[in-house]
Amino acid sequence: MNDAARKLAPLAKDQAEQHYREAPNNLEAEQALLGAILVNNDAFYRVSDFLKPVHLYEPLHRRIFEIAGEIIRMGKTANPVTVKTFLKADEKVGDLTVAQYLARLAAEAVSIINAEDYGRAIYDLALRRSLITIGEDMVNIAYDAPLDMPPQSQIEDAERRLFELAETGRYDGGFQSFNDAVALAIDMAGQAFERDGHLSGISTGIHSLDGKMGGLQRSDLIILAGRPGMGKTSLATNIAYNIAAAYEPEVQPDGSFKAKNGGVVGFYSLEMSSEQLATRIISEQTEVSSSKIRRGDISEADFEKLVACSQMMQKVPLYIDQTGGISIAQLAARARRLKRQRGLDVLVVDYIQLMTGSKKSGENRVQEITEITTGLKALGKELNVPIIALSQLSRAVESREDKRPQLSDLRESGSIEQDADVVLFVFREEYYVKNMEPRDEFDPKYEEWKMRMEKVKGTADVIIAKQRHGPTGTVKLAFQSEFTRFSDLADPSFTQYEH
Template identity: 95%
Template structure:
């Protein structure tokens, strides 16, 4: 028995040590950084862009860093004398009072040159502590998983938390000071002033549409809806390619890239294959009919244009996912991965009704659509990118004399209208007028029909039915059906915007 006890003793000791392992931290680095800030307030600005109070491990150090930051931002001097009035006077640090501890920090301060190095060390340790928390949660949930949480859901949740940690250095969210929000708003205005076209959002490449929307705003859910044959996929494809083709990267201080113009686009094509989508884009760019490309009815000159276009398109940052029936959780996980690996500035989903919800298969399609639109809105905010989600319209449009879509026509759920920041309807009167052509060209009504058809031929209306940031109304565009291309109207007399 004594032999067994002797053998188990080292194991028990190792387990006890493992159980009480201290979270990674560096008290001396925190003290050195705070001392440098108290001696020379410029040290604060060396670390303030990436280091926040929450990154310091010692609660008193967090409070000192926070108070010092507030005082310095107000243009005042932060030193042991000015800071101590904002801290608890009766708090003790070992044998020292808070005032004595502040004086000790300042007296043992390191050079300001080292401030950023200490800040980086503290930040890295904070990330490690966050990783430990996520890891512990993963292990605990996996051991004692709730019945309604399948392993796939846990993987998606862990991936979301890791992505947030990688993007921002913290995963707890919480409130944001209003002055930070104001600073962001001013930055956005400054970027809009410098960007081509002076847009606050990303340019769609269609000027008359940008003029009414200010571009595609980050974190917005933009629903693009229309009946079959109206060209909603064509418009989404046009916008996606325009954004990707205009991409101009700008190197940031940390070595990452940010889009100065255009952007990296992710396109979820649930209806068409990637090859069909590519054919549409090539047709639009080369002005060679997509039906001729598919049938091989092209000349040698046309083929040369296709090859030249494909070589140019290889450099365009447009990524296509053709998985059918993808769930909102899978879509979110893949979008996070794309942003982490390649960058992401805009997301297109074609279309909402072909997606599935994340939960159990439900008979209630309305609830499922609500889950999808809520998920898309949350994803847009999380990734800080505009999401263009296509949607079908109900058949009740066809039974009306006036075929122009209304918000009430959005199919299967009021949540599409509710969650969307912008709702756009694509309406081509040409499509309906063409179907009304009299069979006999000698019919007295034929001339009247011909005049109406010539008036609407090659035009399309994009109806802005809802917009949180601006007015509603109708934008007239040109539509070339053989190339599936939407463009601004060449004749300025047609580019009038009807405001409602």
Template identity: 90%
Template sequence: MNEAARRIVPMTKDQGDATYREAPNNLEAEQALLGAILVNNDAFYRVSDFLKPVHLNEPLHRKIFEVAGDIIRMGKTANPVTIKTFLKADEKVGDMTVAQYLARLASEAVSIINAEDYGRAIYDLALRRSLITIGEDMVNIAYDAPLDMPPQSQIEDAERRLFELAETGRYDGGFQAFNDAVALAIDMAGQAFERDGHLSGISSGIQSLDARMGGLQRSDLIVLAGRPGMGKTSLATNIAWNVAHAYEPEVQADGSFKARNGGVVGFYSLEMSSEQLATRIISEQTDVSSSKIRRGDISEAEFEKLVGFSQTMQKTPLYIDQTGGISIAQLSARARRLKRQRGLDCLVVDYIQLMTGSGKSGDNRVQEITQITTGLKALGKELNVPIIALSQLSRQVESREDKRPQLSDLRESGSIEQDADVVLFVFREEYYVKNMEPRDEFDPKYEEWKQKFEAVKGTADVIIAKQRHGPTGTVKLAFQAEFTRFTDLADPSFTQYEEH
């Protein structure tokens, strides 16, 4: 007897009688709901926000619910007479035709008061059927042990499918009706109208940047790149804090919370520890330099300011993960968990080149970066949140006379440039001009250098090199190096960069 045969548990008589288990469904509840809709179309609006045709188990019921919904949305009356023209009215349902079946549904209709309860029962049963499908697939794949799907990949796939089921009530994706997409676009426009600053996305807290980008757009992959010392991490922490600090929750009908302004932020800090990141944010927000905080070289008034700000930080929904060398699969799993447990509206990754792919160790670095950027883009769409991913630039920038970054300067640039919806470069000319200071202050060129340095001192350029749904260009910001803080310039005439 082989190993598989020994694992089989002998069936009892009771088990033998139950050779077939039907998937959970309630035909009577579906009939009762459809009857209520046919008698009083208001019943449809009691369930339409959560119940879709796919949630009904009986194919004919799905078609009736879909046709009734289309008719009602057009402002017409859905009843057995108007619906039957869109169905095969002469087709048999048991010993009745479809037309007779519609009339029977209406004649035996329940009260509209019960419509939502029936709708909820149908929805719950649909979720149970989906759970069974996911569970069966997990068991079958685990038994088959395919070479292209190791256990870790199966866990990630199961977790993704369960997350989608928990978030949307379905996990199979597929086509979406265009009128549903139009409704979503109109909703987004309405929310932008009501939101502070009339932005379609989440405000970054920097007005001149928001004016060009319309805020941080949901599901976008925003790559923020720059050479070391340019302040890309500082800009990312500024934006992360601004978004989290502006968070205003709004209670939804199902008891969950949604951000009216700002949002819950997840920050993956692969380079700095959480303490270093917190010190940066404290410095940015309290005007106490981080070097003084680290040395303890602060006055009593400054210490009180730090304590006061720490109390504000405790209430701010900014969550930090400091795991070094995290893989795209681990990052995705943790982001899904954060969204389920605390909510999630924006994700920051510092930075792409410190992540690892989830492929074979034989993959070269370009393939690994492709895996990472493709994974980040897919995660943004899945969670419906903007992802700000920081990236290094290649050294070729330093060898050019014009140090202003270009898309070709992105390290392993092909996939980063291709997958990103927005590419931002942080460029501080002050950094380069400062290094060109003549040693002798009596040098004839010293005065020329001084004038140039004063012109660029305390400023930074954020170059929008790519943007799928908006203009490119350069936004000039103020930068306070001591506190690593980016802000809008006081003089609005400087918000646009002019070529020299």
């Protein structure tokens, strides 16, 4: 062997060892945990909230864990004899039959005290295997560099997969058993029973709206639309602040926080700057007109109110992103980051038509809007948060006698109407009646106009035009234009009526 060959030999050996590295696993920990479960079924409940069959490395161990879990959940006893019935009798584990292997697991079982430690070790190894898979995919895609996947979209895809892994502890979409779905539904009902106002969703802080919608439901896409001047941004801002101000965290068993009431809000303000948005909220809270705040036309008492309000607002978990023309991919990446770093319970986007799609949709605006609404719907499901997306209405409303918006008035309406779980229209008749004021106050029609104006003054209608899991109808609210504030009407008899 020459010198070059001698130098290459150990290198080739190292590379061979690296090439055949086994995925991280610990079969002994899996055996110890299964043995503990077979001896004392209580051990299963020590690990069942975080450990799933898919987290075990050995396929036979997965099946044993799954079968034992199903038996225990049915209120029966899982032991080597009962579990054996559901496994192939002729299956071998080395020299042992399955029955002998189960008996050996139980015989060598460790104390139940260690069950959770073994479960955690198995879970951590499963996460590491998932990280390896994501890492390998990243490397392979970066090497192959397909034309339809630029580096930016690969980064976004990797970020999405890592977020999903961090949130759920496993990277796979796949099917969910109906049992799990039923358990989630019962949990939701239980949480609604315990929550203030007995709502299944997050309270908007406007009771008449909550009564109709049951709060904002997780993973829903809620479209809030209206013509300019109707107050759609004001309503979204009111709701966002109400939710953030009511935030009441609750510590979970794993040390993380979950909202008991209210929630952490992310607000994408594509139209207004964060200062303008803050001015609106301060005006609404202090009842000092926002135009006066901007002009500095305020008294000392008003200024003290503003300072006190700003100190209180600093503690509120409301996060504003004022990037204009943001793409759906950027918005999703930032929302994931916010959820990881600060938590996230509600997302507000003001407004859809100011967002951009990918370059693939080219000049076709309808395709671009379709991509945006589909992306928002998918993001809501991924993050498990309601998304309130504001939308403009077409000018067709203005040319009609009846100015009340309809679903067909949504601009590029097909996809917005289709992807939305809830469509809300903000309509203020006062806005239109005010513009119809006769110039001459001695005009016989002036009295008629005055009576009509008094009837609609200070009110707004929120029309629920579509709702997947509830009734449609109209909710009447009070609206104070100088403070841009929506609230419940003082007289409950005016509150709502159904279609």
